[in-house]
Amino acid sequence: xxxxxxxxxxxxxxxxxxxxxxxxxxxxxxxxxxxxxxxxxxxxxxxxxxxxxxxxxxxxxxxxxxxxxxxxxxxxxxxxxxxxxxxxxxxxxxxxxxxxxxxxxxxxxxxxxxxxxxxxxxxxxxxxxxxxxxxxxxxxxxxxxxxxxxxxxxxxxxxxxxxxxxxxxxxxxxxxxxxxxxxxxxxxxxxxxxxxxxxxxxxxxxxxxxxxxxxxxxxxxxxxxxxxxxxxxxxxxxxxxxxxxxxxxxxxxxxxxxxxxxxxxxxxxxxxxxxxxxxxxxxxxxxxxxxxxxxxxxxxxxxxxxxxxxxxxxxxxxxxxxxxxxxxxxxxxxxxxxxxxxxxxxxxxxxxxxxxxxxxxxxxxxxxxxxxxxxxxxxxxxxxxxxxxxxxxxxxxxxxxxxxxxxxxxxxxxxxxxxxxxxxxxxxxxxxxxxxxxxxxxxxxxxxxxxxxxxxxxxxxxxxxxxxxxxxxxxxxxxxxxxxxxxxxxxxxxxxxxxxxxxxxxxxxxxxxxxxxxxxxxxxxxxxxxxxxxxxxxxxxxxxxxxxxxxxxxxxxxxxxxxxxxxxxxxxxxxxxxxxxxxxxxxxxxxxxxxxxxxxxxxxxxxxxxxxxxxxxxxxxxxxxxxxxxxxxxxxxxxxxxxxxxxxxxxxxxxxxxxxxxxxxxxxxxx
Amino acid sequence: xxxxxxxxxxxxxxxxxxxxxxxxxxxxxxxxxxxxxxxxxxxxxxxxxxxxxxxxxxxxxxxxxxxxxxxxxxxxxxxxxxxxxxxxxxxxxxxxxxxxxxxxxxxxxxxxxxxxxxxxxxxxxxxxxxxxxxxxxxxxxxxxxxxxxxxxxxxxxxxxxxxxxxxxxxxxxxxxxxxxxxxxxxxxxxxxxxxxxxxxxxxxxxxxxxxxxxxxxxxxxxxxxxxxxxxxxxxxxxxxxxxxxxxxxxxxxxxxxxxxxxx
Numbered sequence: 064x065x066x067x068x069x070x071x072x073x074x075x076x077x078x079x080x081x082x083x084x085x086x087x088x089x090x091x092x093x094x095x096x097x098x099x100x101x102x103x104x105x106x107x108x109x110x111x112x113x114x115x116x117x118x119x120x121x122x123x124x125x126x127x128x129x130x131x132x133x134x135x136x137x138x139x140x141x142x143x144x145x146x147x148x149x150x151x152x153x154x155x156x157x158x159x160x161x162x163x164x165x166x167x168x169x170x171x172x173x174x175x176x177x178x179x180x181x182x183x184x185x186x187x188x189x190x191x192x193x194x195x196x197x198x199x200x201x202x203x204x205x206x207x208x209x210x211x212x213x214x215x216x217x218x219x220x221x222x223x224x225x226x227x228x229x230x231x232x233x234x235x236x237x238x239x240x241x242x243x244x245x246x247x248x249x250x251x252x253x254x255x256x257x258x259x260x261x262x263x264x265x266x267x268x269x270x271x272x273x274x275x276x277x278x279x280x281x282x283x284x285x286x287x288x289x290x291x292x293x294x295x296x297x298x299x300x301x302x303x304x305x306x307x308x309x310x311x312x313x314x315x316x317x318x319x320x321x322x323x324x325x326x327x328x329x330x331x332x333x334x335x336x337x338x339x340x341x342x343x344x345x346x347x348x349x350x351x352x353x354x355x356x357x358x359x360x361x362x363x364x365x366x367x368x369x370x371x372x373x374x375x376x377x378x379x380x381x382x383x384x385x386x387x388x389x390x391x392x393x394x395x396x397x398x399x400x401x402x403x404x405x406x407x408x409x410x411x412x413x414x415x416x417x418x419x420x421x422x423x424x425x426x427x428x429x430x431x432x433x434x435x436x437x438x439x440x441x442x443x444x445x446x447x448x449x450x451x452x453x454x455x456x457x458x459x460x461x462x463x464x465x466x467x468x469x470x471x472x473x474x475x476x477x478x479x480x481x482x483x484x485x486x487x488x489x490x491x492x493x494x495x496x497x498x499x500x501x502x503x504x505x506x507x508x509x510x511x512x513x514x515x516x517x518x519x520x521x522x523x524x525x526x527x528x529x530x531x532x533x534x535x536x537x538x539x540x541x542x543x544x545x546x547x548x549x550x551x552x553x554x555x556x557x558x559x560x561x562x563x564x565x566x567x568x569x570x571x572x573x574x575x576x577x578x579x580x581x582x583x584x585x586x587x588x589x590x591x592x593x594x595x596x597x598x599x600x601x602x603x604x605x606x607x608x609x610x611x612x613x614x615x616x617x618x619x620x621x622x623x624x625x626x627x628x629x630x631x632x633x634x635x636x637x638x639x640x641x642x643x644x645x646x647x648x649x650x651x652x653x654x655x656x657x658x659x660x661x662x663x664x665x666x667x668x669x670x671x672x673x674x675x676x677x678x679x680x681x682x683x684x685x686x687x688x689x690x691x692x693x694x695x696x697x698x699x700x701x702x703x704x705x706x707x708x709x710x711x712x713x714x715x716x717x718x719x720x721x722x723x724x725x726x727x728x729x730x731x732x733x734x
Numbered sequence: 735x736x737x738x739x740x741x742x743x744x745x746x747x748x749x750x751x752x753x754x755x756x757x758x759x760x761x762x763x764x765x766x767x768x769x770x771x772x773x774x775x776x777x778x779x780x781x782x783x784x785x786x787x788x789x790x791x792x793x794x795x796x797x798x799x800x801x802x803x804x805x806x807x808x809x810x811x812x813x814x815x816x817x818x819x820x821x822x823x824x825x826x827x828x829x830x831x832x833x834x835x836x837x838x839x840x841x842x843x844x845x846x847x848x849x850x851x852x853x854x855x856x857x858x859x860x861x862x863x864x865x866x867x868x869x870x871x872x873x874x875x876x877x878x879x880x881x882x883x884x885x886x887x888x889x890x891x892x893x894x895x896x897x898x899x900x901x902x903x904x905x906x907x908x909x910x911x912x913x914x915x916x917x918x919x920x921x922x923x924x925x926x927x928x929x930x931x932x933x934x935x936x937x938x939x940x941x942x943x944x945x946x947x948x949x950x951x952x953x954x955x956x957x958x959x960x961x962x963x964x965x966x967x968x969x970x971x972x973x974x975x976x977x978x979x980x981x982x983x984x985x986x987x988x989x990x991x992x993x994x995x996x997x
Binding site: 073 | 850853854857861862864865866868870871874875897898900901904
């Protein structure tokens, strides 16, 4: 906590406050406000001190007093003061600003359309400070929680509603909620777009922050902002001025327009489709063509290239564009890789992190792009540089937090690249020092690095070859350590790694078993976190495959027969049931059936399974049940052949992809 | 004024172009006969050839004029810009002279030691600047502290440092070190002659003024340095590249005078 947090205003500052409150003469108030503003701008101590004595309440009263009628000179000073307070990192201060109702009051005065440009500029700047405050960070603008995906091309698109973590900042008192609670807000912002470049930038940045979920995106879309933003984009792209083709002001507006288009299309297939189909009435080009033209210019700013690429990434992730669409595979992907590899120490390191995170977002689940991504080795070599020697790229004076972020993102991207194709896995795993570095990252005190290293192990564990070679005792010990962590995020990732590492051919299996992994997995079965419980049943399924009788008995003793029956009867989670059924199939492997089946009472088991068939479960469950029934029947009648599906299709009896959908065994490299 | 600027601008621009060509052609250059075996010395061109290459760079007068105007406007020399524009027949319609005026007033305030006035003007023109740029806010307040020390207002200086500068020292080690150096001036009878006397030099005010000017230009979405400055830096960079490759060429040794080294 800073030392000045307990400070109170000095005597001189107290006198100034009294001038503001006691003196009602307008000119004197204006002078006092200007002095007050000059004190707090650039001073955290002053802001903290004034906050402690309730100055915000005083400012709010002044704001109300001079709003009817509007005294723009005084209000401009108040806006500048509040804007400064809103930039504070003191959460209580920000909360107080919101509680008092500054946002609502500012929106109220903005209804007046007779004021000066400076007035609107100042008011919007103040509003923007609220929205950009870290306390109310838009989850759509920050990295989303990460799950290593299977190839998404095989499956249905994700549903359009995204569940956003409900944090205290996303309650009714957030700036976004306040904005939308006023039915005129969006119309006011729309009107203010035409005032000046400065108001355009502020409005667009506010709208970016307001795109917090699909519903809000749709509301913004409904207010017809797109034609205006298309116009701004075109106007600023083709504007010529003096020596430079595009001034910095034009560039900044292009950046903000692109950022808005990215925010509004993020994880929203319907809006993404609309944008894809949008044609400019000025140039007769589609929005995609206009944005793609920005990627073709060599001298474009990194930020423009980044947001232009990100727009196509969003269209790809919402299935509006396929992975092999040139906008994605040739332009966007190439541009992002080029940005990552571009050495420019003057650029903010967080831009590099954004590029890496966007690549992660694009490539996760889109394995057809992986070979394109690593085609020239440019990306891989840069990722290794970020991971091993970030200070050589960014200089020695980089702060620790930035280094951690860039290393975490690089490691996670390597995890994504190593999650599918065997040749890429091999290339990455065999990189000198990579595994050692990943182990060091896990052993660091930083959670982001720990998680990223586990993600890499997860990606590599999706390979028979890697499970047979790379996963040595050190990594086993790491898995055993991580699975006992109190951090749920860590435990969930490592449970995915363990799910693969317990397979019969894995060199990790014995050490994990002797380290007590079975008991741990059994306790996770009833965990409140659904993903963790599914990962644990998945792991048990994999553990039981081609396993010894002793291990199968240990699994049964841990699970208990009663519990198995209870789960078969009552469990409604589709994925859990599928894993449980295939676990049973694995247990009743030919030579062990005679010993294990009597523990179940085969008649009771068959009748339970037949009851399952009558329930309205999806086809996958019925298929598993039928396979198991058939398996049990042929056990009872050894001469009877099993259904061909059982022997030819050994899928779903084990899998290297602990996800919600089963994957085919034929993806394994059994060499 | 036009003649004074023309040659070095031409030389800088042309040198940048000629140097770039020389660097790209190094692979085809052969050693001289007296070259040491381990450190071959290559020639790119004789002075005559070099001057010919420069002369062939046809820079239009209008381009040179725009470079000069850009420099004067960027650095805040409003009167000079207006006079030059008049003489050269250039329109200043696209130039925001109000903004230029404001930057000029801020520069004048800093260079005359009226730092609080400068802060007030900056907060009027760019209210978010000092919140967004902590280093800038620190340097301004540090300069104000220096002015208090210069005026021998020791008590005021101590109070000011405690109230307005201590927070910066907490945040970043570099700022704390700079503050310590500034406070150390109080220990000396003749601070100007102390090891940290450079802080009290007028040039330090100019340094702060330049920093503020660049920041204000960036804040209003303009280029933070003039094209001329960038050209000079380019020429210096290209000459460094040629030197690293141990090439001999007519080096631009006096940019202001446009003087080339005899090769």
